[in-house]
Amino acid sequence: MSNELLFDLKNIEKRFVRGRESISIFDGLNITIKKGTFVSIMGPSGSGKTTLLNMLGGVDRPTSGEILFEGQAIQNLGEGELAKWRARHVGFIFQFYNLMPMLNAEKNVELPLLLKNLSKAQRNKSVETALKLVGLSDRARHLPKELSGGQQQRVAIARAIVSDPDLLLCDEPTGDLDRTTATEILETLQLLNKEFGKTIVMVTHDPVAASFANVSLHLDKGQFIEQQSSEAVA
Amino acid sequence: MGSLFAQISAVVKMNLLSLPKRVGSSLTTLLAVAIVVTVLLAFMAMGQGFQKTMAGSGSEDVAIMLRGGSAAELNSGLGGDVYTNVSSSPGIAKDENGPIISGELYVVVDGVKKSSQTEANLPLRGIGPAGFSLRKNISLIDGRMFEEGKTEIIVGTSILSQFSGFELGSKMKFGATEWTVVGVFDAGGSVFGSELLTDVRTLQAQFNRGNSYQSIRVRLDGPEAIQKIRDFIESDPRLNLDVMTEQAYYSDQSRDMGRLVYMGWGLAIFMALGALAGALNTMYTSVEAKAVEIATLRAIGFKGISAFFGTLVESLVLAIIGGVLGTLIAFLLFDGISTSTMGGSFTQVVFDFNVSADAFKSGIILAVIIGLVGGFFPAWRASRMPLLKAFSS
Ligand SMILES: Nc1ncnc2c1ncn2[C@@H]1O[C@H](COP(=O)(O)OP(=O)(O)OP(=O)(O)O)[C@@H](O)[C@H]1O
Ligand SMILES: [Mg+2]
Numbered sequence: 001m002s003n004e005l006l007f008d009l010k011n012i013e014k015r016f017v018r019g020r021e022s023i024s025i026f027d028g029l030n031i032t033i034k035k036g037t038f039v040s041i042m043g044p045s046g047s048g049k050t051t052l053l054n055m056l057g058g059v060d061r062p063t064s065g066e067i068l069f070e071g072q073a074i075q076n077l078g079e080g081e082l083a084k085w086r087a088r089h090v091g092f093i094f095q096f097y098n099l100m101p102m103l104n105a106e107k108n109v110e111l112p113l114l115l116k117n118l119s120k121a122q123r124n125k126s127v128e129t130a131l132k133l134v135g136l137s138d139r140a141r142h143l144p145k146e147l148s149g150g151q152q153q154r155v156a157i158a159r160a161i162v163s164d165p166d167l168l169l170c171d172e173p174t175g176d177l178d179r180t181t182a183t184e185i186l187e188t189l190q191l192l193n194k195e196f197g198k199t200i201v202m203v204t205h206d207p208v209a210a211s212f213a214n215v216s217l218h219l220d221k222g223q224f225i226e227q228q229s230s231e232a233v234a
Numbered sequence: 235m236g237s238l239f240a241q242i243s244a245v246v247k248m249n250l251l252s253l254p255k256r257v258g259s260s261l262t263t264l265l266a267v268a269i270v271v272t273v274l275l276a277f278m279a280m281g282q283g284f285q286k287t288m289a290g291s292g293s294e295d296v297a298i299m300l301r302g303g304s305a306a307e308l309n310s311g312l313g314g315d316v317y318t319n320v321s322s323s324p325g326i327a328k329d330e331n332g333p334i335i336s337g338e339l340y341v342v343v344d345g346v347k348k349s350s351q352t353e354a355n356l357p358l359r360g361i362g363p364a365g366f367s368l369r370k371n372i373s374l375i376d377g378r379m380f381e382e383g384k385t386e387i388i389v390g391t392s393i394l395s396q397f398s399g400f401e402l403g404s405k406m407k408f409g410a411t412e413w414t415v416v417g418v419f420d421a422g423g424s425v426f427g428s429e430l431l432t433d434v435r436t437l438q439a440q441f442n443r444g445n446s447y448q449s450i451r452v453r454l455d456g457p458e459a460i461q462k463i464r465d466f467i468e469s470d471p472r473l474n475l476d477v478m479t480e481q482a483y484y485s486d487q488s489r490d491m492g493r494l495v496y497m498g499w500g501l502a503i504f505m506a507l508g509a510l511a512g513a514l515n516t517m518y519t520s521v522e523a524k525a526v527e528i529a530t531l532r533a534i535g536f537k538g539i540s541a542f543f544g545t546l547v548e549s550l551v552l553a554i555i556g557g558v559l560g561t562l563i564a565f566l567l568f569d570g571i572s573t574s575t576m577g578g579s580f581t582q583v584v585f586d587f588n589v590s591a592d593a594f595k596s597g598i599i600l601a602v603i604i605g606l607v608g609g610f611f612p613a614w615r616a617s618r619m620p621l622l623k624a625f626s627s
Binding site for chain 1: 536
């Protein structure tokens with residue numbers, strides 16, 4: 001962990017308008033995330049965990065307020081710019097893995113690399129490295145449906161890290177897995193945080209999963225209550 | 235830019251790989267396009283086959299003369315004196331026997347179609363001594379020529395293949411007389427192959443036509459010849475004749491078939507709208523089924539345009555496979571099959587369906603249009619897929 005800020009969210013307001021109804025999810029949220037932290041976010045269903053993750057990942061925008069990433073405001077970037085920003089900085093890990101069912105493991109992992117101007121050889125090398133890191137080198141040619149849930153999530157992690165982003169965003173990455181498998185996944189995330197310095201923000205309902213993080217936050221009624229570390233949050 | 239191409243081709247590949255997942259609706263679309271194309275090609279093959287037969291029938295250097303105002307031979311009638319008078323016109327080529335001219339007359343006789351065992355009208359045509367050689371691409375392939383004054387006929391190969399009872403040596407009764415088939419001729423797929431030929435004088439005698447004719451054919455002696463003949467007719471008040479090249483005459487006769495081809499297009503386009511609706515539905519379903527995948531790719535950083543092209547190509551591939559299938563079906567079912575239909579003179583013209591390269595092209599173009607339009611709107615939706623779909627489980 002360093003003292004440099006990766007994220008600085010200022011006065012975030014988020015409202016969803018559906019028809020004439022307007023639901024306010026955040027109303028003046030302030031939070032910072034330091035580089036190299038493993039943050040877990042817990043909170044009741046509907047409290048806005050996924051919404052926050054989406055805004056951090058640049059797939060959703062705040063209604064007002066500022067999201068500074070390494071000092072740069074990202075909330076007003078255009079679609080194309082934002083897509084480029086995501087490709088460069090963010091790896092997503094989903095509860096249901098979101099693998100492409102018709103592609104085998106290595107083709108799935110290769111996808112983010114197609115956004116970069118790399119040779120086939122360079123891509124293969126990165127894919128191999130990523131799959132090795134998650135311990136799935138021997139399953140490179142398997143289709144998702146031929147893999148267990150835990151293995152699929154490993155492929156998804158390999159896909160998230162293959163282009164070496166600074167940030168991993170995980171929405172209930174172990175929500176669909178049994179305890180043993182979940183632990184393996186969490187240990188992998190921990191490794192990525194400790195050994196490779198990835199900043200990780202993970203939403204979870206599971207207190208055991210949360211304990212793998214070095215900062216645990218609790219979200220309720222649009223505000224954070226810090227539970228363990230005080231280092232990462234201002 | 236290299237990256238954009240890589241994105242698009244990756245998504246295209248993914249979409250094509252996912253096609254077998256929705257076998258049902260994909261196959262339905264594919265077959266719908268195939269049927270549309272088959273129908274279109276059937277009409278085109280028919281029209282083009284007929285036109286080819288008609289066009290193949292006429293020579294540029296043979297003129298046909300009919301009574302003034304009678305558009306077709308059937309309505310025409312000429313006295314023997316007309317024949318005599320016009321034979322001295324300039325513009326008519328000559329050989330050692332004098333002007334190359336054939337006074338002709340035909341009567342309608344019955345024949346039994348092999349395919350349906352029903353009776354249909356056939357022309358029994360009497361021709362003058364020069365009549366046979368005046369016809370393009372015609373040759374005797376079996377037996378011998380009929381003799382003047384005898385009730386002998388020669389039959390075209392098209393008749394032989396479509397009608398029963400005309401084999402070499404057969405005898406049959408037309409009018410009050412028995413006739414014998416003494417020869418078989420091939421007319422290179424032209425309309426002449428659909429006729430029975432005999433000596434014109436014999437025909438006049440057997441059917442009580444005195445010395446009248448319906449048409450006169452002459453060989454022209456040059457490009458100006460037809461005008462010379464017209465001038466000659468103009469200058470002789472006893473002559474009231476329309477003169478045209480044989481080619482002009484037959485292409486005129488085939489104009490109705492051209493209309494049939496247009497009708498075929500109309501029907502095909504109408505059906506194409508149905509296939510289009512099917513394609514749209516299939517592709518919208520496909521986009522819906524892939525919503526999470528598309529959104530996930532977008533979240534990773536793929537551009538919307540890759541989803542657009544992925545969907546469009548998927549639709550195009552379905553439609554083109556359908557189109558190719560349709561042309562194959564049309565080719566297998568229709569190409570080269572012979573059929574006969576009413577020609578311009580209420581007798582049967584035997585012609586071959588002709589599935590041409592041109593027809594193939596039209597079929598594929600129609601399929602591509604269905605694929606493009608049927609894919610465009612779903613592709614647009616795919617490219618606008620909200621990213622949040624990836625995150626809402
Ligand atoms: N696209 C949207 N349109 C309208 N309302 C939305 C949208 N996305 C989320 N919401 C609403 O915002 C609120 C917060 O949703 P969010 O998904 O962030 O909750 P969450 O904390 O992730 O819940 P869970 O633990 O169930 O995943 C919910 O009330 C939800 O209905
Ligand atoms: Mg959620």
